[in-house]
Structures are given as structure tokens and as C-alpha cells.
Amino acid sequence: MSRILTGIQASGRPHLGNILGAIEPAIKLSQNPENESFLFIADLHSLTTIKNPDLLKENTKAVASAWLACGFDAEKNFFYRQSKLAHFHTELLWYLSCLTPYPMLANAHSFKEKSDKLSDVNAGLFTYPVLQAADIILYQAHFVPVGKDQKQHLEMSKDIAASFNRVFGELFVLPESLINEQIMTIPGVDGQKMSKSYNNYIDIFLSEKELYKQIKGIVTDATPLEEPKNPDTCLVFKLYSLIADESQIAEMRQKYLAGGYGYGHAKKEFLDLILDKYGNQRDLFDYYMADSAALEAKLKVGEEKAADIASDTMKKVRTLLKFD
Ligand code: ADP
Numbered sequence: 317m318s319r320i321l322t323g324i325q326a327s328g329r330p331h332l333g334n335i336l337g338a339i340e341p342a343i344k345l346s347q348n349p350e351n352e353s354f355l356f357i358a359d360l361h362s363l364t365t366i367k368n369p370d371l372l373k374e375n376t377k378a379v380a381s382a383w384l385a386c387g388f389d390a391e392k393n394f395f396y397r398q399s400k401l402a403h404f405h406t407e408l409l410w411y412l413s414c415l416t417p418y419p420m421l422a423n424a425h426s427f428k429e430k431s432d433k434l435s436d437v438n439a440g441l442f443t444y445p446v447l448q449a450a451d452i453i454l455y456q457a458h459f460v461p462v463g464k465d466q467k468q469h470l471e472m473s474k475d476i477a478a479s480f481n482r483v484f485g486e487l488f489v490l491p492e493s494l495i496n497e498q499i500m501t502i503p504g505v506d507g508q509k510m511s512k513s514y515n516n517y518i519d520i521f522l523s524e525k526e527l528y529k530q531i532k533g534i535v536t537d538a539t540p541l542e543e544p545k546n547p548d549t550c551l552v553f554k555l556y557s558l559i560a561d562e563s564q565i566a567e568m569r570q571k572y573l574a575g576g577y578g579y580g581h582a583k584k585e586f587l588d589l590i591l592d593k594y595g596n597q598r599d600l601f602d603y604y605m606a607d608s609a610a611l612e613a614k615l616k617v618g619e620e621k622a623a624d625i626a627s628d629t630m631k632k633v634r635t636l637l638k639f640d
């Protein structure tokens with residue numbers, strides 16, 4: 317049995333890029349009966365950049381609703397908010413901070429990048445990787461599926477866990493990152509990487525009307541409707557192919573090559589495919605967003621289960637430190 321753990325920042329509503337690149341692959345891993353999955357919303361980490369508690373709460377709700385809507389089984393697995401277990405995470409953060417060399421944090425790529433870009437360079441941004449290490453080793457996770465950008469953070473987590481074991485005694489599993497190099501970067505409506513920060517995303521949970529508006533914004537060339545078109549250079553075709561099955565892709569390819577088929581037609585087919593393929597997920601998302609009690613109940617169960625494990629680890633940590 318392997319323990320798989322990952323954290324998701326509460327930075328906004330998940331878009332199609334997040335769903336195809338992170339949510340669906342993680343749910344697949346969690347469905348393997350050999351695995352036990354821990355999925356949490358890293359709202360303490362989000363506080364490094366978001367200072368509006370209402371927004372943070374709304375984002376947390378949207379992220380949790382999206383994971384449940386996409387099929388994450390919160391009963392079989394562990395599903396929780398980091399802030400509800402903050403005392404465990406932050407206590408361990410402190411012990412680990414006392415083992416983490418200052419230059420390791422000062423030279424971290426993501427800290428350097430954020431401190432160049434942001435006007436608010438706070439201490440939370442600096443110790444961000446140490447809290448991340450605490451998040452992981454608190455639950456003795458073996459594998460951590462993350463995007464390529466998190467590779468260095470994961471190396472730090474492993475080093476910090478090894479330091480603890482060396483200095484205070486063998487306790488922690490040394491976590492390994494699981495970086496899926498095959499997962500492609502999903503393009504946004506402008507052809508750049510789809511991202512919340514570029515405002516070029518497709519939010520499959522929007523109302524049909526608003527979703528269609530986003531899809532209509534996909535950039536195309538000016539080939540007239542009657543003329544044949546090249547599917548392989550068309551962004552609409554590319555996005556459609558990411559979610560369509562083989563026969564649907566072949567059919568649309570033929571229409572492009574035959575001519576008399578406009579980008580507007582392709583966009584409408586893309587909309588219809590999203591509505592069809594993600595109909596169930598869209599309904600569930602709306603259900604959890606509207607029914608806070610149902611969402612809260614799912615998280616509460618996860619938080620209680622997670623607390624048992626975190627509390628057991630912290631007892632062992634305190635014993636090794638001779639605090640208890
Ligand atoms: P965003 O750029 O929208 O803020 P995040 O950085 O919060 O997205 O990423 C959350 C997860 O979604 C990460 O695992 C990341 O690798 C994945 N992800 C984000 N954007 C894409 C994309 N365009 N294609 C594939 N995966 C993506």
C-alpha cells in the first residue's frame with residue numbers, strides 16, 4: 317500500500333487545464349486499490365498571496381467542489397483543509413524550520429521568482445517550502461504527484477525529512493515526487509499555457525451561456541468558411557481533441573479538410589461535447605457550491621480521519637524532542 321499525497325492551493329476555480337493536467341490524473345491514482353490518497357486544500361499556503369478571507373473561503377469551496385464533482389472518493393481517501401489541522405502542520409513547520417538551512421530557502425527558484433514579481437514579500441513566502449515539507453511528512457506520504465514547477469520543493473521536503481531523521485531519530489518516510497512528464501500543457505484560448513493568471517482559461521463549470529462566450533474567444537485564423545482548413549494548426553481542433561474520443565476526432569478532422577465547415581461550427585461542437593462529457597460533473601459542482609452543508613460534511617469526515625494520523629505523528633515527534 318502506497319500513500320499518495322498532494323496539496324492544491326485555493327487560488328481560484330479549477331479550469332480545463334487543471335482538470336486534465338492535475339485533477340483527473342490524481343483521481344485515477346486514487347482509484348488504484350493499492351493506494352491510499354491524501355488530498356488537501358493548501359489554504360495556509362494561499363494566505364501567502366491572498367489576504368481576503370472571503371475570497372479564500374470561496375476559492376476553497378470551489379476547489380473542493382471541483383474535486384468531488386470530478387469523482388474524488390472522499391470516503392475511501394482523505395480529503396481535508398490544511399487550516400482545519402493547522403496546529404499539527406504549523407507545529408511541525410517550526411521544528412523543521414529549525415533544521416532548514418537559510419540558504420536553501422533563499423536560493424529556492426519559486427521564492428526568487430515570487431520575490432521578484434510580488435510587492436508583498438512576506439516571511440510566509442520564504443518558509444513556504446518548509447510548511448510544504450510538514451504537510452507531506454506529517455502523513456508519512458511515499459509519493460507526491462505534482463507539476464514540474466514543484467520539483468525543487470519536493471527535493472527540499474526530502475532533504476528536510478532526512479535531516480530530522482538524522483538529528484532527532486528515524487521517524488519520517490522520505491517522500492518522492494511523482495512528476496508525469498507525459499502530461500501535456502493544455503493551451504488556453506489564446507494558445508499560451510492555460511492559466512488562471514493569464515485569464516485565458518475555459519471554466520467548464522460556468523453556465524452554458526458564459527461557457528460558450530469563453531469558447532467563442534478561442535483564437536483562429538481568417539480562413540473563409542467555404543475553404544478547407546488545416547486541423548493540425550487550429551486551436552479549436554486541438555482543444556476538442558483533448559476531450560473527444562477517436563471517432564469524434566476523426567469526424568471533425570474530415571469536416572475541416574472538406575471545407576464548408578467554419579470555426580464557429582467547431583466551437584459549437586466543442587461546447588456541446590463539454591456539456592455532454594462533463595454534464596454530470598457540472599451538476600455536482602453546482603450542487604456542492606449551493607449546498608455548503610453537504611460539502612462541509614465530506615470535509616469534516618476527512619479532517620477527523622486526517623487528525624488521527626497527524627496527531628499520532630506529532631506524538632512521536634514530541635517524544636523524540638523530549639517535550640512529552
Ligand atoms: P494556474 O496556472 O491556473 O494557477 P496552478 O499553478 O494552480 O494553475 O496549477 C494547479 C495544477 O494544475 C498543477 O498540478 C498544474 O501542473 C496543473 N496545471 C495548471 N495549468 C495547466 C495546464 N495549462 N495544462 C496542464 N496542467 C496544468
Ligand code: TRP
Nearest residue numbers: 322323324325358361448451460
Ligand atoms: N506548493 C504546491 C503548489 O503550489 C501546493 C502544496 C502545498 C503542496 N503543500 C503541498 C503540493 C504538499 C504537494 C504536497 O502547487
